[in-house]
Amino acid sequence: xxxxxxxxxxxxxxxxxxxxxxxxxxxxxxxxxxxxxxxxxxxxxxxxxxxxxxxxxxxxxxxxxxxxxxxxxxxxxxxxxxxxxxxxxxxxxxxxxxxxxxxxxxxxxxxxxxxxxxxxxxxxxxxxxxxxxxxxxxxxxxxxxxxxxxxxxxxxxxxxxxxxxxxxxxxxxxxxxxxxxxxxxxxxxxxxxxxxxxxxxxxxxxxxxxxxxxxxxxxxxxxxxxxxxxxxxxxxxxxxxxxxxxxxxxxxxxxxxxxxxxxxxxxxxxxxxxxxxxxxxxxxxxxxxxxxxxxxxxxxxxxxxxxxxxxxxxxxxxxxxxxxxxxxxxxxxxxxxxxxxxxxxxxxxxxxxxxxxxxxxxxxxxxxxxxxxxxxxxxxxxxxxxxxxxxxxxxxxxxxxxxxxxxxxxxxxxxxxxxxxxxxxxxxxxxxxxxxxxxxxxxxxxxxxxxxxxxxxxxxxxx
Ligand SMILES: [Zn+2]
Numbered sequence: 037x038x039x040x041x042x043x044x045x046x047x048x049x050x051x052x053x054x055x056x057x058x059x060x061x062x063x064x065x066x067x068x069x070x071x072x073x074x075x076x077x078x079x080x081x082x083x084x085x086x087x088x089x090x091x092x093x094x095x096x097x098x099x100x101x102x103x104x105x106x107x108x109x110x111x112x113x114x115x116x117x118x119x120x121x122x123x124x125x126x127x128x129x130x131x132x133x134x135x136x137x138x139x140x141x142x143x144x145x146x147x148x149x150x151x152x153x154x155x156x157x158x159x160x161x162x163x164x165x166x167x168x169x170x171x172x173x174x175x176x177x178x179x180x181x182x183x184x185x186x187x188x189x190x191x192x193x194x195x196x197x198x199x200x201x202x203x204x205x206x207x208x209x210x211x212x213x214x215x216x217x218x219x220x221x222x223x224x225x226x227x228x229x230x231x232x233x234x235x236x237x238x239x240x241x242x243x244x245x246x247x248x249x250x251x252x253x254x255x256x257x258x259x260x261x262x263x264x265x266x267x268x269x270x271x272x273x274x275x276x277x278x279x280x281x282x283x284x285x286x287x288x289x290x291x292x293x294x295x296x297x298x299x300x301x302x303x304x305x306x307x308x309x310x311x312x313x314x315x316x317x318x319x320x321x322x323x324x325x326x327x328x329x330x331x332x333x334x335x336x337x338x339x340x341x342x343x344x345x346x347x348x349x350x351x352x353x354x355x356x357x358x359x360x361x362x363x364x365x366x367x368x369x370x371x372x373x374x375x376x377x378x379x380x381x382x383x384x385x386x387x388x389x390x391x392x393x394x395x396x397x398x399x400x401x402x403x404x405x406x407x408x409x410x411x412x413x414x415x416x417x418x419x420x421x422x423x424x425x426x427x428x429x430x431x432x433x434x435x436x437x438x439x440x441x442x443x444x445x446x447x448x449x450x451x452x453x454x455x456x457x458x459x460x461x462x463x464x465x466x467x468x469x470x471x472x473x474x475x476x477x478x479x480x481x482x483x484x485x486x487x488x489x490x491x492x493x494x495x496x497x498x499x
Contacts, residue, residue: 037210037497039217039242041489042084043067044465048248048404049101050078051465053219054085055497057210060185061085062116063093064204064219068104068135070378072406079105079160084492088113092184095120095173096221097201098127098284104135107161110169117174119184121192123200123325125175127284127318134283134314136166138379178202193235196224197440198285199322203235208497215497217242218458222465223442223450225254229292230322230333234442236453242497243458245451247466248402248441250474260437261293265302267396267433268369275394276368278430280382280409282375282401283315285440288322290371290400291349292336293438298347299339307348311358311381312373316351362388375401377408387421395430400438405467448477457484464489 037057043050044067051067069075087109095118096102106118106128120128139159146157176182181191187209192202204219218240226233267277281287287310297303310316326337352358358381361370370389372382386408389395403409411419412432418425442450451461461484463471468488475486489495 037208037215038494039497040084040492040494041462041464042492043069044101044246045489045491045493046468046471048402048465048467049075051096051102052105053244055206055208055217057208058187060091060187061089062091062184062188063109065096065102066093066105066109067102068100070101070376070407071404071410075406079108083109083112086113088115090114090116092116093118094190094204094206095124096204096219097195097198098124098131099198099222100131100135102222103128103131107132107136107165107169110172111161111165114172116172117184118169118172119174119176119182119190121178121200121202122175123321123328124202125173125200126321127198127200128173129170130314130317130321131284132166132170133163136161136163142379193237194232194328195221196226196228196231196234197222198224199231199288199318199325199328203237205237205240215241217244217497220245220450222246222248222440223447224440225442225446226449228257228289229296229336230289230329232328232330234450236450238453238455240454240458243454243461245447245461245463245474246441247447247463247471247474249439249443250447250463250466250470250477251472252443252470253445254439254443255435255437257437260435261297263433263435264293265297267398268303268306271394271396271431272367275366275392275396275430276364276370276389277396277398278382278385278389279369279371279398279400280375280377280386281310281312281315281371281373282440283312283373284318286375286401286438287312287315287371287373288319289438289440291319292333294369295340295344295347296336299336299343305348306369307350307367308369308371309350309352309361310371311352311361311385312371313353315371315373316353358384361385366394376403376410377412383408383421387424387426390419390430391427393429393431397430397432399432399434402439402441444474444477447474448481451478451482457482459485460495461486462489462495463487
């Protein structure tokens with residue numbers, strides 16, 4: 037058996053692994069590269085394999101950097117089933133349609149600007165491609181072993197990262213023997229509300245582990261919540277708080293905290309605009325999946341049923357409603373996607389809000405290199421939005437404690453669940469410093485063999 041590392045090598049986006057064996061070929065994830073022009077070019081490049089030759093695909097979770105190229109994969113000839121959890125299946129219906137919509141609109145905008153210059157921009161894929169690919173998704177429950185091929189058994193375990201996220205346990209038969217490879221997918225930070233902690237796996241022959249925060253420890257949650265309270269109390273009489281929101285996971289978690297702080301009496305009478313149709317749909321979907329919640333999540337849901345009106349949460353559906361928010365000068369918390377400010381309605385809110393010193397831009401998650409969010413975090417004095425140069429006068433605040441990714445300590449704790457060292461541990465899904473730091477920790481603390489694959493690297497998985 038052979039594994040080829042096709043994405044999320046030396047970076048955090050574009051997750052994709054090709055597994056090949058005796059008359060068998062399948063993919064784990066088919067994610068979009070994100071962050072700037074280089075990413076766009078990679079997303080449009082021919083696949084390193086023939087899509088038609090792939091038997092099936094397994095998807096860890098619905099985030100676009102893991103799922104976003106699925107419509108293109110299917111458009112280019114992949115006809116097989118896409119196995120993933122039930123909640124991920126529902127999320128994909130929201131996310132792949134949203135992604136297709138974004139690509140169609142971006143191409144339209146580019147074509148409008150370039151009128152008469154002969155070159156026509158084509159969207160990476162269209163709505164029809166997204167719809168067709170969704171028909172190939174086959175939901176599977178957590179924890180049950182299924183067998184998509186005579187030589188393969190697979191089990192999806194809760195990764196605690198976003199709703200429906202999974203760790204993949206895959207058993208492969210080749211020749212006489214069988215060996216197991218485990219893909220961590222993205223791991224959640226344990227102890228967070230709503231979702232359960234990542235499931236511990238106790239044995240595997242080979243392991244692929246993410247390292248987004250492999251070199252860092254998150255601030256603990258309590259000081260982050262204190263900071264959030266201070267920001268809300270300190271400046272909202274003069275300005276707004278603009279939150280670039282990751283539509284899936286982070287948004288629901290932030291809403292959870294705002295409700296919980298209200299329940300505790302630490303903040304009062306908040307008005308929160310959730311200005312992202314996708315985030316609204318995901319929030320509704322999350323509320324319907326209470327069976328996946330942990331204890332705190334269920335307790336808050338009960339309080340909400342009794343006292344949910346203590347906070348005003350407004351869903352803005354139409355563009356007119358969204359634009360109307362820009363006339364509010366103070367007192368509003370505006371949550372809008374995308375989370376790294378690469379697309380979506382957040383760009384309009386930043387265009388209107390960045391130049392006002394009384395506003396706060398609250399960054400709550402990872403900002404990849406090359407994104408507008410990263411430039412704000414790095415302290416840019418001006419940024420370009422829709423071709424206009426905008427002065428950055430608003431305060432940019434990063435609250436580090438809300439990440440949906442396990443930090444170094446949490447990854448090591450999860451690795452500690454393995455009772456025997458894997459024969460080989462592959463470290464992916466991190467910027468180089470993060471992967472190297474995690475690799476060093478794994479070697480020194482656990483004494484395991486580690487490899488940080490380079491793009492396109494192939495490794496043999498021996499029985
Ligand atoms: Zn993710």
